[in-house]
Amino acid sequence: MAGESDQQPKSESRPSRLYSGGERPYDPEDLVMATGADPTPERVEKARKLIEKEGPQVIERYLP
Template identity: 50%
Template sequence: MKGEHDKEESSARHRPQLRTGGDQPVDPEDLVRLSGREPTPERVERARKQLEEHGAAAVERYLP
């Protein structure tokens, strides 16, 4: 029979890794799609500027 300590240790090993949007590379077209819009040249250019200015924080607006 497993004790309480064994249960806690087992569940800690099997927890999924949570990821945020900013921990992966994103290109401007991805950022436009994250906003729920279709990429157009104007939107992609605006997204490129957002990524240059804000970096990963630009993605965090749309993803947790």
């Protein structure tokens, strides 16, 4: 029974595992939306530069 508590119930509306983003690729638009802002060209460009500078784990600071 070890490991059963680690598993989340499967649902058609969400994946069986949730990922924060640092371990999967995401777009600069995703980073902008994770901050709660609308993706404008200026914000997307700023997010792209932030991803280049700090790496893909930067999105984790905005996710719960």
